[in-house]
Amino acid sequence: MSGRTVGWYVHHHGSGHATRLRAISRHLDEPVAAFGSMERPPQLPESVTWTRLERDDGTEPGSLPPQVLDPTVGGLLHWAPRGHRGHRRRLARLVEGLDRHDVGALVVDTSVEVTLLGRLLGIPTVLVTQPGARDDAAHAVGLAAATRVIAPWPAGLLEPAHLARVRDAVTFTGGISRFEGRRPDPVRSGSVLLLAGGGGAAVGGDDLRRAQDATPGRDWRLAGTLGDASGRWVDDPWQALSSAEVVVSWAGQNAVADLAAAGARAVVLPQDRPFGEQHATGHALRDARLAVVRPSWPSPQHWPDLLEEARHLEPRWERWQVDGAARRAAQVVHEVAEGGAA
Numbered sequence: 598m599s600g601r602t603v604g605w606y607v608h609h610h611g612s613g614h615a616t617r618l619r620a621i622s623r624h625l626d627e628p629v630a631a632f633g634s635m636e637r638p639p640q641l642p643e644s645v646t647w648t649r650l651e652r653d654d655g656t657e658p659g660s661l662p663p664q665v666l667d668p669t670v671g672g673l674l675h676w677a678p679r680g681h682r683g684h685r686r687r688l689a690r691l692v693e694g695l696d697r698h699d700v701g702a703l704v705v706d707t708s709v710e711v712t713l714l715g716r717l718l719g720i721p722t723v724l725v726t727q728p729g730a731r732d733d734a735a736h737a738v739g740l741a742a743a744t745r746v747i748a749p750w751p752a753g754l755l756e757p758a759h760l761a762r763v764r765d766a767v768t769f770t771g772g773i774s775r776f777e778g779r780r781p782d783p784v785r786s787g788s789v790l791l792l793a794g795g796g797g798a799a800v801g802g803d804d805l806r807r808a809q810d811a812t813p814g815r816d817w818r819l820a821g822t823l824g825d826a827s828g829r830w831v832d833d834p835w836q837a838l839s840s841a842e843v844v845v846s847w848a849g850q851n852a853v854a855d856l857a858a859a860g861a862r863a864v865v866l867p868q869d870r871p872f873g874e875q876h877a878t879g880h881a882l883r884d885a886r887l888a889v890v891r892p893s894w895p896s897p898q899h900w901p902d903l904l905e906e907a908r909h910l911e912p913r914w915e916r917w918q919v920d921g922a923a924r925r926a927a928q929v930v931h932e933v934a935e936g937g938a939a
Contacts, residue, residue, distance in 0.1 A: 601701030603934050604720070605645075606691070606711045607633035609652075612795040613851035614706045617725065617749065618645070620775045624927035627934055630698040632691055639832065648694045653684035675709050675735045688714060695720060702744075702934035709739035716742040721933045723747060726767075727850065728881075729872035731759040740766075744933050747926050749773045749850050751918040755881040770925040771918025772854030778920075781839035781859055787814060789904060790841035792852060793821030793828055798868050800894050802827035811897035812904060835859075843907045848875035848890075853882065857917035862910045863888040864903050866895075887912045 603625060608614045615638040622629050622645050629645040637647035653676065656662045663678035670677055678684050691711070695703065695718060703715040706725035715722040724743035728750070740746060740763045748760065752769035760767050789812070791805060801823050809817045818841070819827075820834040831837070838844060839859040846852045848867040856863050865888040867875035876892065883890040889907045 601627060601934050602698045603627045603629045603930055604695050604698065604700035604703040604715070605629050605631040606703065606705045606708060607631060607635075607638075608707050609634035610797075612638075613849055614725075616775055616851050617706060617773055618704075620773050620777070620923040621926045621930070624924045625930060627701070627931065630694060630700060632694060634687075646698075648690065650690055651683045651687045653678065653681060653687050655683060657682060669735070672734055673738070677710055692718065701936075702930060704930055705743075709735045712739045712742050721745075721936075723930055723933050725749065726760065727872070727874050728755055728757050728877040729870070729874040730877070731757065731872050737762075745929050747929055749854070749922065749926065750878070750881075751916060754885050754916060755878065757877060768925065768929050770929075771920075771922035772850065772857050773922045773926060774851070774854035774858040774919050776835050776838075776855055776858040777923060779835055779839075779858065782836050783840060784842055785816070785840050786842060787816055788841045788843075789815050789817045790834075790837050790844045791817065791819045791821075792834065792838060792844055792846040792855070793819060793823055794847060794849060794852060795822055795830065798824040798847060800866075800868075801825035804894050807897040808895075808900045811900045815904065843904050848878040848882070850878070853878060854917065854919055854922070856888070857914040857919045860912070860914050862907045862912065864907045865890045866893065885913075885916060886910075887914060887916065 605618055607618055619641055622642055631645050632648045632650055634650050634652050654663055663681050666678035666681055668676050668678040700720060703720045704723045705712045712722050712724050721744040723745045725747045736759055746763055746767045748767055748769045751771045802825055818837055820831040820837050822828045822830055844861040844863045846856055846863055846865055848865050865879055865882055867879035879890045882888045889903060895903060
């Protein structure tokens with residue numbers, strides 16, 4: 598092991614940020630000091646230490662909900678609720694950990710406030726960005742404060758406007774998948790996988806049952822949790838993903854990268870996220886003819902034709918550039934940690 602320690606902030610919304618840490622950190626020579634709100638994610642390399650941070654989004658005893666505590670500072674930031682002890686303790690623990698580990702670079706996946714905090718401490722930062730209409734003041738200041746920016750998708754297929762003003766600092770790595778390089782299983786004829794991730798969807802178990810009823814002869818499986826908490830988390834869905842004749846998926850960055858790693862024929866249904874992130878990705882997939890894309894969960898009568906359309910796709914998923922993407926991201930982090938981009 599060599600080089601200065603890399604700090605790494607993991608956002609707590611969804612599981613994709615922790616999954617990306619796991620994929621990239623395997624290609625780093627530097628030790629990593631990671632920070633996040635959840636328990637230590639599984640399967641992190643031994644070179645990664647984990648510090649759990651206090652939550653900053655709960656209502657504290659005797660206080661108002663953080664949503665009414667001017668969390669955006671009038672639109673300047675995204676989340677800094679005034680007078681919230683959890684928020685203050687969270688940042689204080691983060692500062693203490695960054696100092697104790699003497700980090701040479703801080704990867705932020707993703708938070709404007711933590712990017713600014715790192716820069717105020719004099720630490721070079723690598724900001725992992727996301728698609729969508731991120732032209733607000735907070736994103737502008739976060740991007741300006743970052744030393745380098747990682748866009749975990751391919752250039753050319755998806756180039757959001759907010760990156761134009763920092764284009765020289767951006768590295769489009771391609772889609773980062775934990776499944777890069779794994780061999781797919783044989784396809785099971787008639788099989789359909791709903792790849793639902795960790796929840797946060799406007800789709801429930803009843804929607805899935807109606808789709809199943811409308812497509813007799815199709816063997817549907819569910820990997821992940823739906824919006825009504827039906828289903829179950831699957832630590833490693835590779836076998837089901839790579840063997841499905843058709844995959845139905847949301848349009849999160851990790852999900853799309855996993856579809857590309859599997860060479861999947863897919864129906865992609867973007868879910869509502871801040872700044873239209875998934876819908877922007879869905880438009881890119883549709884325009885590149887990599888997947889059948891619809892803006893929301895289809896009515897039952899549309900499912901037979903959708904699955905047939907997806908089954909006959911010949912998607913050129915190599916255009917999503919999964920091969921080598923995690924290593925390219927690690928190279929950016931290494932360069933900043935070593936001072937090459939300071």
